[in-house]
Amino acid sequence: MAIFESIPGDSGRRRYRVQSPVTFEPIGEFDAATKDEVVAAVERARKAQREWALLSFDERAAVMWRLVDQIVERQEEIIDVVVKETGKARSEAISMEVFSPCAAIAYYAKRAKKFLAPTVRRPAGIMGLAKKVKLVYKPLGVVGLITPWNGPVVLAMSPLVQALMAGNAVVHKPSEVTPLSALLIDSLTEAAGLPDDLYQVVQGDGQTGADLIDAGVDKISFTGSAATGRKVAAACGERLIPVTLELGGKDAMIVCADADLDVAAKGAVMGSCMNTGHYCCGTERIYVVDSVYDAFLEKVVDQTKALRQSDTGECDVGAVFWDKQMDIIERHMSDAVEKGAKVLVGGGRNPDLQGLYFQPTVVVDVDHDMALMREETFGPILAIQKVRDEDEALALANDSEYGLDGNVWTKDLEKGARIAEKMETGGVCVNDMAVTYGIPEAPFGGVKSSGVGQVNGEVGLRGYTHPHPIIIGKKGQASYPYTQKSEEQMQGFIRLLFGTKIGRLFT
Numbered sequence: 361m362a363i364f365e366s367i368p369g370d371s372g373r374r375r376y377r378v379q380s381p382v383t384f385e386p387i388g389e390f391d392a393a394t395k396d397e398v399v400a401a402v403e404r405a406r407k408a409q410r411e412w413a414l415l416s417f418d419e420r421a422a423v424m425w426r427l428v429d430q431i432v433e434r435q436e437e438i439i440d441v442v443v444k445e446t447g448k449a450r451s452e453a454i455s456m457e458v459f460s461p462c463a464a465i466a467y468y469a470k471r472a473k474k475f476l477a478p479t480v481r482r483p484a485g486i487m488g489l490a491k492k493v494k495l496v497y498k499p500l501g502v503v504g505l506i507t508p509w510n511g512p513v514v515l516a517m518s519p520l521v522q523a524l525m526a527g528n529a530v531v532h533k534p535s536e537v538t539p540l541s542a543l544l545i546d547s548l549t550e551a552a553g554l555p556d557d558l559y560q561v562v563q564g565d566g567q568t569g570a571d572l573i574d575a576g577v578d579k580i581s582f583t584g585s586a587a588t589g590r591k592v593a594a595a596c597g598e599r600l601i602p603v604t605l606e607l608g609g610k611d612a613m614i615v616c617a618d619a620d621l622d623v624a625a626k627g628a629v630m631g632s633c634m635n636t637g638h639y640c641c642g643t644e645r646i647y648v649v650d651s652v653y654d655a656f657l658e659k660v661v662d663q664t665k666a667l668r669q670s671d672t673g674e675c676d677v678g679a680v681f682w683d684k685q686m687d688i689i690e691r692h693m694s695d696a697v698e699k700g701a702k703v704l705v706g707g708g709r710n711p712d713l714q715g716l717y718f719q720p721t722v723v724v725d726v727d728h729d730m731a732l733m734r735e736e737t738f739g740p741i742l743a744i745q746k747v748r749d750e751d752e753a754l755a756l757a758n759d760s761e762y763g764l765d766g767n768v769w770t771k772d773l774e775k776g777a778r779i780a781e782k783m784e785t786g787g788v789c790v791n792d793m794a795v796t797y798g799i800p801e802a803p804f805g806g807v808k809s810s811g812v813g814q815v816n817g818e819v820g821l822r823g824y825t826h827p828h829p830i831i832i833g834k835k836g837q838a839s840y841p842y843t844q845k846s847e848e849q850m851q852g853f854i855r856l857l858f859g860t861k862i863g864r865l866f867t
């Protein structure tokens with residue numbers, strides 16, 4: 361049963377129907393915006409942005425706080441829409457799609473003024489005698505935001521608030537799988553009093569995303585798969601516009617011999633199963649040192665067996681959000697089993713539920729010949745490999761096309777940090793998992809096929825601006841004519857400044 365399908369549209373438009381992954385009932389239909397509509401949205405956004413950029417940070421922040429008020433007041437509505445659309449566990453709708461957007465908006469509403477305040481500095485070295493540099497963080501203009509389905513509110517709200525606080529307008533192309541969440545964001549921003557056209561949603565598919573890149577935007581903020589990220593990067597390169605690419609991952613967990621196994625087991629189960637495993641920095645591979653392997657395994661097996669799935673009552677692990685992802689999860693599992701992996705818990709669809717539920721799964725005897733250990737699975741699966749020692753764990757962790765995040769578990773925090781530094785990833789947690797995106801001070805972004813650039817924090821916020829240096833001359837200006845004497849003076853000056861110890865004090 362397809363959750364997202366193409367249906368006949370009026371006058372040649374591309375039209376889609378979305379169904380609940382829990383009940384398979386239709387929950388909405390939409391038309392993909394035409395190219396002309398996307399271009400018109402960008403043009404309207406550009407007009408709105410000019411006015412918005414004139415507002416002070418305090419005035420922009422006041423709107424953001426009203427947006428927080430809206431989210432707090434209408435949280436039941438947000439939870440309902442997200443759960444209906446994705447089938448994720450209600451608790452995860454609360455933590456990911458209500459708490460995290462509030463935290464992100466509050467963070468930037470409070471701090472954008474400080475992070476983007478103009479600075480005036482004296483340049484280093486001899487230039488400092490004659491010049492000053494004023495750095496002004498200018499908005500880019502209109503940001504095109506393209507988002508995925510796994511965190512339909514937070515993955516839109518977090519870049520949205522950063523772009524807006526930096527003085528930009530945003531045109532948003534949400535995932536075709538989660539169009540209702542985007543409509544809700546539109547309604548929340550409108551009720552918060554965001555000026556008309558400053559944030560607009562253009563519903564659609566991949567073609568609509570491509571049209572947005574081509575519609576005259578000044579930056580693309582993209583979150584999605586590596587395969588699409590490559591196309592987006594090429595299209596942005598063609599148009600010479602900046603882009604941040606937050607892409608997929610295959611995060612590794614390393615359990616050292618001296619790990620607190622109770623804590624590590626909880627981290628493994630949650631890291632692998634939260635958001636039904638549809639978490640970009642969810643734990644997809646677990647490497648456990650031989651000496652603690654059996655004890656660790658016993659704990660994760662017990663905990664995984666205790667996880668509840670339900671389409672009506674309390675639920676720990678929700679539905680798979682759409683059938684295409686279910687196909688990938690099932691393909692990876694059957695490939696692993698064919699190649700010798702052993703399933704200890706779960707391993708397939710939940711036979712007691714009619715919706716798209718995959719059982720929380722523990723699988724062992726896995727290796728790097730299996731798709732389960734190489735490609736992004738995005739399912740509630742603990743794939744566990746026994747290793748000789750921490751060096752082997754690190755080598756295997758780094759043996760991946762991806763490099764988003766990862767985690768290391770040890771009671772020796774210095775050793776944990778040493779191993780973390782050697783992981784070829786955008787970020788790492790020691791004795792925790794998957795929290796990097798939720799800590800705005802930590803710039804977030806992958807290496808290798810997991811992305812280009814970073815979002816969040818001061819660095820991410822500044823990515824929505826052009827740092828504009830204004831050089832202010834205090835005195836002195838080089839002038840013609842060039843003469844033999846001026847050349848000799850310059851060469852003497854070079855010898856003095858760079859060729860002597862005293863001179864180097866002024867560089």
Ligand code: NAD
Nearest residue numbers: 507508509534535565566569570584585588606607608640
């Ligand atoms: P996807 O790449 O299929 O789609 C992402 C978005 O891109 C959608 O809105 C889609 O319509 C649009 N799109 C598709 N083709 C396009 C094109 N040619 N030009 C422009 N836009 C196009 O990804 P998905 O399946 O929606 O999301 C899951 C992926 O997102 C996973 O790989 C996951 O790891 C990744 N993800 C990464 C992060 C992160 O921060 N690194 C966060 C969440 C999800």
